[in-house]
Amino acid sequence: MAEINQKIKDKLPHLPTDPGIYIWKNADGEIIYIGKALNLSNRIRSYLVDSIKDPKTTQLVRHIADLDYIITNTEAEAFILEANLIKTHQPRYNIMLKDDKRYPYVKLSLGEPFPRIMVSRELIKDGGKYYGPYTDVRSLRRILRTLEWIFPLRTCSRVIPEDKIRYKKACINYQLGKCPAPCVGYISRDEYLKIVNRFLQFFKGKYQDLLDEFRQEMNTAAENLEFEQAAKLRDHIIALEKIQKRQSVSQEDDRNLDIIGFYMEENHAIAVVLKMINGKILNQENYPLKNIENTDREQILSAFLQIYYAPVEDFPDEILLPFRPAEYDKLNEWLGKRLILPQKGDKVKLLVMAKRNAFNLIEEQKLAHLKKANRTIFPIQELKEKLNLPKLPRKIVCMDISTIQGTDTVSSAVFYENGKPKKKNYRHFIIRSIDSQNDFAAMAETMERFLAEIDKDTELEPDLFIIDGGKGQLGISYQILNQSKYPNIPIISLAKRIEEIYTPQNSEPLILSRSSASLRLITGIRDEAHRFAINFHRSRRSKRTLISELEDIKGIGEQSRFLLLKSFGSVDKIKESSVEELASVKGIGDLTAQRIYDFFHPDTISDS
Structure with a gap:
C-alpha cells in the first residue's frame, strides 16, 4: 500500500460502500482531485495500492494529505455532482477546459414582467432562458449588436412592474432605437412580449417564420402610408437574410443537434461543439482542454461531456459523437439516451467537418505555443552565448539585500524558470550574522542559507546565480559557492550603475547592448529580487516599530x-x-x- 498519513488511515475503516463522490486534498487543504464511484470504499482504496503505474495518478497520490466524500443515492446522482464540483473547484488533476473563465451566455429574464437581455457567466435556475455558451466573446458582441436592433428589448436593471409606470424619463437606449421604453409606458406589455417571442424564435432558428412576419408587417405599414416603419422592417428583413445566408451548412432534419468534434495530438486536445438548430449550424464553440497528460482520448471525451453538459437544462435532441467515450452507458443514461455514434450518411459528414475544425484549432494552438516558446527561449540562448555558460540557464536565482543603515537587514532569493518567475521557490531571509551595515557579510549569509535550501530540495538548484551588486558582493558569494557542494554552478553579479556584468573569471565587466534580450531578462530578474527584498524589509520594519512602542x-x-x-x-x-x-x-x-x-x-x- 502506498504511504499515507494517519488522517486518511483513520477514515479507511469507516468508508461507505455506497455510490458517491470522493475529494482528495493536499497538505494545504486545497482540493486537487474529484472523482465518482459506484462503491466509495473500493474506489478510494484503489489509489492506495503499490500497483499504480499511471504517472499522473502516481503524482496525485504523492500530494494526497486528506480525504472527503459525499454519499449519493445513485451513481447517476454522483455523475452530475462530480461534474458540478469539478467546474466549481477546478482541481489540479482533473481534466478541465483550458482558460475556463465561465464562458458567457445570452440570458433573457423571462421571470420579469418585461424581460431583459443580458450577458451572464452563471447558469441560475431563475426562470430565465440561456443561450450559449459563447467561447468567442467578439462573436457574442457582434450578435448582440444585431439583435438589439432587430429585437429592441431592454438591457437595464430597472424594476418595471406589470401594471404601474415608475419612471418619468426613458434612458439613452430609447433614443438610439435599442429599447421601446416600457419603463415609461411607451409600449404595452402585450406588444413588448411580441418582441420577446420573436427573440425566442430567432434562437430556435426559425428565420423563415420571422421573415414572413416582417414582410407581412412591412406591406401593411406601406399600405397605411407608414413609410418610416416600413423602412425599418425592410432593414430588419435584410439583416435577418444576411444571418440566414451565413448558415451555409443546413440539413432537411429540423431537430436540434450538438455535433462534437475532437482532435488530440501529444499534450494538446480540443473539443469543438457545432450547434445545429432546425437544420442550420448557428454557432461553433471551441474548448481547449488541460490536465490531459497520460490520459486516453476516450477518458478525455467523457470528462469533457460531463463538464460541458453539467450546467445545461435543455439538452439538444441528439448529440453526435466521433467515437465511443469512456463510461458511455452512464453518460447516455444521464443525457436521456441522446448520444449518437453515426456510421454513415450526412451525420458522419457533419462529424468530419467538426473534426476538421478541431484539427485546425490544434494547429493554431501549436503555432502560438511555438512562437511563445521562441520568445522565451531566445533570451536564455543569448545569455548562454554571451556568458559562455556550459548549458542553457533555464533556472536562474537572483539574490539581493535590503537594509537601512544596518537595521532590519533582510535578503531575497527569487527563482526564475524558462524566463518566468516561479514564486513557490522564492525565499527570503532575516540576516542574523551582523548587527551593522555589511552588505558583503549579508550576501555571504544569504548564499550559505540558500545552498542549505538546495540540500533540502534539489529542484531549487539553479543553472545560474545572479548577485545584485559589484565585484565585492560577487567575490564573497563565489567564495561561499566554491567551498560548497555546488562549486560548478555559474555565478555573475549585476551592478546597477550602467548594468555592468561581472564574472569571477574576468576583472573587466561585460557590458551588453541596452536592446539585448538577455540583458532585459537579467535586469528584470534583478528588479524582481529587489522588489521582493524591499517588501520583506518594509514588513519587518513596520512590525518592529509596532512592537517597540509596546516594549x-x-x-x-x-x-x-x-x-x-x-x-x-x-x-x-x-x-x-x-x-x-x-x-x-x-x-x-x-x-x-x-x-x-x-x-x-x-x-x-x-x-x-
Missing part, C-alpha cells in the same frame, strides 16, 4: 504584547481602546490594562 510600557512582556496585537490587530487600535476593553483580553488583568491605558493617555492621569 516601552513597564511590565508588558512578550506574551502580553502578542495577546494584545492578536486581539486588536494594531497599536493604533490598542491606543483607542478603553480600560475595560483592554482588560477583556485573556491574560491582561485590570492593573495591566490600566497601565497600558495610562501610557497612551498621560493627560488622564490624576496628580494624586
